[in-house]
Amino acid sequence: MYYNGQMNTEEAVRRLTEVVRRKHLALATERTYCACLRRYCDNLKGLPVHLSSEQKLERFLTVLAQKHVAASTQNQAFNAIIFFYKEALGLELGQVSVLTF
8 A cells, every 4th residue: 555655545545435335424424535535645745754644644734724724624634534544544543733823
């Protein structure tokens, strides 16, 4: 799923979709979570590979805040990525600190 330290976006989305469907979540949830995951994966391309998953998520959420997205959009992205790590990858993330603007 990783290539040169980068997440393979299509594989990540496929795995997320499988979990969402297995859990019988709404189609709107699937679409939203997949869109958030794609945006997250795009953001990862510019980050150093040595960062922890928590640091990568923090930076992604900070970028969203800098773009002045609504707090609800930032929260939705946070929940989508946490869901992906926990349910699709089986990883529990530690503390994530987010800057707000």
